[in-house]
Amino acid sequence: MNFRKQLKEGVITNNPILVQQLGMCATMAITTSLFNGIGMGLSVLIILTACNVVVSAIRKIIPGEIRLAIFVVVIAGFVTIVDLLLQAFIPALSASLGVFIPLIVVNCIIIGRAEAFCQKNTVAASFVDGVTQGLGYTVVLVAMSVIRELLGSGRFGGGLIDLARGLTLDGTGAGIRIFPEEFGAGILTLPVGGFLTLGFLFAAMQYALKKSAEKKEKAAKKLKKEEASEA
Amino acid sequence: MKNVWKLSLVLFLICAIVAAVLGVVNELTYRRIDELQAQKTAAAYGAVLASSEGYETLCDQAFTVSANGQKVKILCISRANNGKGYVVETEVSGAQGNITMVVGVNLLFQCTGISITRHAETSGLGANAASTAEVGVNFRAQFKGQDESIALTREGGAIDALSGATITSRSVTNATLAAILAVRDLA
Numbered sequence: 343m344n345f346r347k348q349l350k351e352g353v354i355t356n357n358p359i360l361v362q363q364l365g366m367c368a369t370m371a372i373t374t375s376l377f378n379g380i381g382m383g384l385s386v387l388i389i390l391t392a393c394n395v396v397v398s399a400i401r402k403i404i405p406g407e408i409r410l411a412i413f414v415v416v417i418a419g420f421v422t423i424v425d426l427l428l429q430a431f432i433p434a435l436s437a438s439l440g441v442f443i444p445l446i447v448v449n450c451i452i453i454g455r456a457e458a459f460c461q462k463n464t465v466a467a468s469f470v471d472g473v474t475q476g477l478g479y480t481v482v483l484v485a486m487s488v489i490r491e492l493l494g495s496g497r498f499g500g501g502l503i504d505l506a507r508g509l510t511l512d513g514t515g516a517g518i519r520i521f522p523e524e525f526g527a528g529i530l531t532l533p534v535g536g537f538l539t540l541g542f543l544f545a546a547m548q549y550a551l552k553k554s555a556e557k558k559e560k561a562a563k564k565l566k567k568e569e570a571s572e573a
Numbered sequence: 574m575k576n577v578w579k580l581s582l583v584l585f586l587i588c589a590i591v592a593a594v595l596g597v598v599n600e601l602t603y604r605r606i607d608e609l610q611a612q613k614t615a616a617a618y619g620a621v622l623a624s625s626e627g628y629e630t631l632c633d634q635a636f637t638v639s640a641n642g643q644k645v646k647i648l649c650i651s652r653a654n655n656g657k658g659y660v661v662e663t664e665v666s667g668a669q670g671n672i673t674m675v676v677g678v679n680l681l682f683q684c685t686g687i688s689i690t691r692h693a694e695t696s697g698l699g700a701n702a703a704s705t706a707e708v709g710v711n712f713r714a715q716f717k718g719q720d721e722s723i724a725l726t727r728e729g730g731a732i733d734a735l736s737g738a739t740i741t742s743r744s745v746t747n748a749t750l751a752a753i754l755a756v757r758d759l760a
Binding site (some may be wrong): 371372374378382400403404405407408411412414415418419422423425427429430431437439440441528531532542558564 | 578580583584587588591595598599601602603604605606622668669682692693694695697698700703736737
């Protein structure tokens with residue numbers, strides 16, 4: 343198990359949204375404010391980690407034929423737990439994310455990780471995978487929220503930050519106004535803006551990954567040349 | 574055949590464990606969730622038709638009213654004890670799930686305000702109808718003073734729909750109309 347390697351994979355080289363392209367529906371739908379982005383990201387992180395641990399713990403006793411059914415039952419259980427806890431203790435977040443919390447049941451990141459990772463790896467590795475993949479998901483949600491909120495409605499940290507009251511966890515913060523709302527591109531707060539923002543993030547990610555791969559290749563070639571000339 | 578029994582047993586056991594855990598979590602949270610919902614409804618009553626003397630329930634047997642062709646469930650009708658009018662709890666099907674809202678109706682059968690207490694509309698679109706942000710407050714403010722002729726602008730009325738959320742806006746409008754009709758039939 344290698345925490346740094348897994349962290350790099352989860353957040354960058356194998357990011358669940360930008361590279362594996364999983365769970366995009368909720369990503370585009372809820373990233374309209376920082377409050378939503380962080381709330382959804384952390385909910386997925388918690389559910390993903392819990393499901394990863396349970397799935398890898400029972401991986402040896404579940405028969406292959408019904409593994410998907412069992413994954414779904416486990417995932418649905420954890421999602422319902424988080425849903426009930428949010429309703430009871432953070433009602434503002436529950437109201438704001440609405441149907442997208444129960445919909446985490448069918449979020450393909452979670453079943454994807456269960457199928458691709460947890461059923462072949464130890465509990466500890468699966469736990470780390472849940473945390474790192476969840477972080478990767480949260481980072482992208484936060485980036486999307488910040489971009490859409492800033493360009494769409496000209497503010498930062500809606501729901502979460504209030505200049506007069508500091509951090510607001512009840513979702514009522516007005517956010518920090520960067521420029522007047524009427525100058526914002528309102529389209530970015532609509533679903534179409536979600537598609538656009540996500541598309542640009544995909545492009546940027548692909549560019550960065552390609553650049554880094556080229557760099558590595560060049561370095562490897564250089565090394566080879568040097569070795570050859572030395573010999 | 575033996576294999577099928579084994580598979581069923583494993584699946585059954587896992588489902589049973591998950592169900593038991595959920596039962597415990599539900600036991601821990603349902604009181605608080607109900608309490609929050611009751612607080613929300615009480616606050617909504619005060620917001621749509623303030624009455625310092627409280628409310629008297631006239632009818633808590635749910636029935637259905639048809640408004641503009643849409644079926645709206647009337648859950649409960651109460652009279653404000655200060656004699657200013659009535660408060661109606663309604664449930665209507667929105668774009669995603671049911672919308673539960675409270676409508677105040679005065680003695681002239683005009684809406685005195687609406688408050689959405691529970692919904693599952695799309696975040697950022699239909700959910701704006703219930704939002705405490707400017708867009709939600711402005712949307713709901715339009716309902717004040719509306720009577721039986723209430724309708725969306727595109728259908729010849731005076732209610733501007735939320736952008737990207739025509740179905741939600743129409744459902745909320747129809748629920749308000751249904752509340753007015755229900756009070757008029759009762760009074």
